Amino acid sequence: MKTTLLLFLLFISSTLFSQKFTLEGVLKDQDSIVLNGATVYVQSVKDSVPIAYGITNKNGEYSLRVNSGEDAKVIFNIASLGYQPYVKVVKVPLSGTLNIGYIVLNNDIEELDVITIIARAPPVLIKKDTVEYNADSFKTLPNDKADDLLKKLPGVDIDIDGIITVNGIEVTAINVDGMRFFCEQKGDIALKNLPSNVISKVQVTDYKTDNQKFTEEESDSGTKEINFKIKKGKNRATFGDVKLGYGTDEKYQANANIFKLIDGK
DSSP: OHHHHHHHHHHHHHHHTSEEEEEEEEEEOTTSOBOOSOEEEEEETTTOOEEEEEEOOTTSEEEEEEEEETOSEEEEEEEOTTBOOEEEEEEOOSSSEEEEEEEEOOBOOOOHHHHHHHHSOOSEEEETTEEEEEGGGSOOOTTOBHHHHHTTSTTEEEOTTOOEEETTEEEEEEEETTBOBTTBSSOHHHHHHSBGGGEEEEEEEEOOOHHHHHHTOOOOSSOEEEEEEEOTTOTTOOOSSOOTTOSOHHHHHHHHHHHHHHHTO
8 A cells, every 4th residue: 555655656746847838828019019930938947958949920829838847937038039038937837738828029129238138049049941049058068969969959859760850840951051961961970970069050941952942942842951050260170089090991081071061171
């Protein structure tokens, strides 16, 4: 009987401290006009790491599925060009849905403290058909590579076979500063060798063929591609674990080509 009771209490404790809920509401401006295309995201109160994100629709509505883990509170953020950022700490409901209701964003004003706040890029920004992650908003270890960074991004998953998906949609191409590594579309070399600390942005877009990019046609692939933007001044970094005179010719050649690509030569 005691064992059964203990197991029950452990189950209840685990349930309480692994909360999932839906956060929803409507966004308007000071003239009561709904705001479409604003980025909304939720951060952990412990380390400010983003745990959910989304975008307002044409009716100014948003709905985020949040896994708050053991946090009793989360940080809710809204970012929209031309408006002051909105930040609020909200309590995690025991279950179900938390409807915040109407939120009014104030117009941007030309004050130094406001400009400073706005200048700080949000961890996730959604611009038209692009989801852009600010890499420095996600904690990585000194020796982590690009694939380690991807595993920390909300909405991004890598399965045991190395297949990457973003919000359930498969990623079929990896680029670095808009270019392919080693003519390799899947980007395995980049994912395993590119240091995470040289990456500025991770951009996710609909996959396009080279011809579609050249002609600016719409994508019809139904898949995604990822572009790693390199930080300024970091495009001469040494990549990979292979040093001069070590390893197979193929490994060294791959490493050399990565260096040339990032270096722009």
